[in-house]
Amino acid sequence: MPHVDEGLLHAYLDGAFHPEDDDARAIAHHLGHCADCRARLEEARRLRDRAAAILAAAEPPGLDEAPPFDELLARRAARTAPPPPHRRAARLPIPLAWAASIAFAIGAGWWAHELAGPAAQQAGSATLAELDATRAAPAPEQARAPDAGQKAAPDASAAREAEPRPRVAAERALEATAAARVAPPTEVAPAEPAPAPPIHAEPTAPADDASRIRQPVPHVPGLPIVETAVATIDGARVIRIRQRLEGGDTLEIAVKEEEIALEEIVVAGFDAPPAGDRAAPAPSPAPAAARAARALKTTDDHAGERRDAVVEVPRLGYRLTLRAPIPADSLRALARRIP
């Protein structure tokens, strides 16, 4: 028998032949005598495993959790009734409403970030505006991105449906403001900023965008930025900044936008300067340190992989995660340098 053709090798590997099949026997026999073909079989195996690994890595977790079969039967039963005229529009409100509440949280978060510590506006600092400029336009149905309300704006009915949630979020924020009144009134002031994005953010036209995109992306000043990337994960935007440390290692920072936890709003009421001082050029170091002390949480990276330290810093409206192959204390020190 001549050498085994590559397609046959793959078919053989994939169990396409019954072992008693003549072709399978002939291949097995040839492989027993031909070191070349055995090597090629191993090469084919390597290729097959590599392709499988690439594909296996490419899926979100929990994808294959099947809803109960009964649900399917219920849906079929529902089909016997005439279908609603706009199935797709009817399905949209939930993610949209969710996106709208997130959009609000981000607006407040980025605004408060500016209040709490106006970061250096030095040249070369990455801004959200720059990142946004390079960001691919999301498709309408990927409506969970923070700007989803805007993208989905043409669908007026869905947008209308999406309105109630942000109000709820706004109410929550107002409750938080009320809670913060235990502090002296001047320190509560940031809850009612003059030119800041409106609390009642319109989901269809995120007014927060205009102010948000001028904000610098949090990073350690003075370290070269190697790369920035933006992803939308769970409907929240995550920005990753890679910076080069002096030793040549890479520091990774993730900035993940989050809904604001109540107590974080209250604490920010103490940290942030009064509204009248919004233009104050430098943040006082004390609030930053207090914030860091309050917020820093160090965890070991998953065992088995690189021995990286990971530090999490929750801030108002977003969460910083830092990772680098350096001691945790050094990483915490770096985290404190982020304005």
Add this chain to the structure above:
Amino acid sequence: MSVDWAAVYRSTYGDLVRFLYRKVWDADRARDLAQETFLRALDHAPESPRGWLFTIAANLARDEARGELRRKRHLTLLRAEAEAEAASPPNPDPLREIERAERIAAARRALDELGERDREILLLWHAGLSYREIAAETGLALGAIGTTLARARRRLAEAHDALEKKHAAR
């Protein structure tokens, strides 16, 4: 001949939704299409339920892709798929999530380098269909499937390597 669809659903749902995900690259849409596939299948009793499901799924994904083409946008940045909120831990490490997003984006771009038929056959194989089932579903000769898979796997691996190199060089 009747089909125990409940059993087929249990054994096939995962493979089917994964197959669909790698066609539409959106977890929620893949789930929707998987449900739709089963809904369309329930009232039938095909000889090979599994193969039949994948045929329906491939057609649905193709229709979906046609709609997608109309609003085609180029992907310059990675985008993760929104996951079911319930399925994800409350505070997952965003750096890891972004890495997963990159893996997904890389696999997607590598798959895009394949010819349509090669990609289809690779995904069907990866979804657990046998050579015989693939041949039945695609009309490709049984003897050609190994060759097609060999080519698809090589191209996928090469495209993926090239992307990694490009990424590392940045």
